[in-house]
Amino acid sequence: MQDDRRLAVLRAIVEDYVATEEPVGSKALVERHGLGVSPATVRNDMAALEEEGFITQPHTSAGRVPTDKGYRMFVDRLATLKPMSVAERRAIATILDGAVDLDDVVQRSVRLLAQLTRQVAVVQYPTLSRSTVRHIEIVALTPSRVLAVLILSTGRVEQRVVELATDLDDAALADLRLRCNTVATGEIIADAVTGLRRLATEAPATAPVAEVLAEAMSDHRSDERVAVGGAANLARYGASFDLDVRPLLEAIEEHVVLLTLLGEATTGDTLTVRIGHEGPLQELASTSVVATGYGPGNEALATLGVVGPTRMDYPGSMAAVRAVARYVSRILDEA
Incomplete structure (x- = not known):
């Protein structure tokens, strides 16, 4: 019971921090999330979560923010992905069904992912x-x-x-x-x-x-080609991400770096989420990547995904990446 409650507290901290960009305090958690316990109990749970490395206090008298370990626990314990809305599903079908060839599919996919997730979207061209x-x-x-x-x-x-x-x-x-x-x-x-x-x-x-x-x-000219969209989305993260924008913007210019970030293609049903220091490049340690493979049938020919700050909407981004990958795979299967 105690572990379940602490997981609920961690989940609430992650959700509030992603939404507000402000360190989260115990009183706000109790008021916003109906945890069913007193602020004192929540403070004790937060102290335990901090001791275990799931959250940290950026400065004295502040609330708490999630660490990479906290985000990882949050992602690993997601019971279900955030469902796509009817409007989002309709947008995926409308935008992708109008594609006339492979280049058009890739370009439409990257714009769609950037719009749905408000992150930097990356789509690798299928490798020959x-x-x-x-x-x-x-x-x-x-x-x-x-x-x-x-x-x-x-x-x-x-x-x-x-x-x-x-x-x-x-x-x-x-x-x-x-x-x-x-x-x-x-x-x-x-x-x-x-x-x-x-x-x-x-x-x-x-x-x-x-x-x-x-x-x-x-x-094999297409084997290292990627399409990128949504770089302007980085601006919405404000001052908390300003110091880390430059390495990511530089990475956007280097397609080989982006392919390294995305990793090897997996099947369309397997999502890879790499958080902060779990990634292959330490200069991008404040960045998270949500990616999956796509291709006809169960064959992964390439990878698509989103890149952004660790403070991202993981459930929404994961759902969008999976939905777009499945739709693109279906298009390739029917081509």
């Missing part, structure tokens, strides 16, 4: 190396020129015009299409490239198309 080949289409433009179309599980589409040494009739074109799909469809990029290059060697007539497709798959 983790994707699989969904389909290869080969269309005749002229008897000696074809359009090779590569469709990946990320929703990425690559098109290449290929000049052939000899003319192809319909039967030869169908055979070429079948051979390329047989060695590549359903395979991860590395294996598909190997299969296509082997096909080019074994069947010289396929070489021009097979080699062009292999080169298109080997283009």
Whole structure:
């Protein structure tokens, strides 16, 4: 019972501090949260929480604020995520359903996350190396020129015009299409490239198309691309975060740093929350990250999430990150 009450006190301190940016006192907790005990009992609980390192007193005669350890306990003990409102769910569907291609999906997702969470939103472009080949289409433009179309599980589409040494009739074109799909469809990029290059060697007539497709798959320029939105949201944290804004703003300019912050992609149902000093970069120790993977089915092709001060709305941010990731995954699954 005592542990449950102290957890309730910690939860109340976190919620009030996030909402007000002011250290929280025992009297305010009793008045606002209906804890069912006296201010003296709450003060005793706060003293115990401080002794255990969950809260701290920034200066004498002040209330208490959560520590990284306190935020971690708060996040780990969340029974459920904050439910998305009807308006928020409608906004996700409306904004993302209008996307016309993968770039548009990523750009819309990052703007949406920034709006929903009021944090800095980061969306990694699906990495080519983790994707699989969904389909290869080969269309005749002229008897000696074809359009090779590569469709990946990320929703990425690559098109290449290929000049052939000899003319192809319909039967030869169908055979070429079948051979390329047989060695590549359903395979991860590395294996598909190997299969296509082997096909080019074994069947010289396929070489021009097979080699062009292999080169298109080997283009890894998107593997470290990220879209960022909502940097202006940092301004709303006021003086308490001013001293820590510069490292985060610098990190926003360095995509490799942002990818390090987001971490490896996980499945869309697994949220990663790294709080303060738990992160990989000590210069960003006052920053928290909420992230998850996204991709078709249960396949995590990339990561998306939000970055902001440790004093963030964790339940709301976690719910928004999960909802957007699931919606983007569904879009990729249906592409």
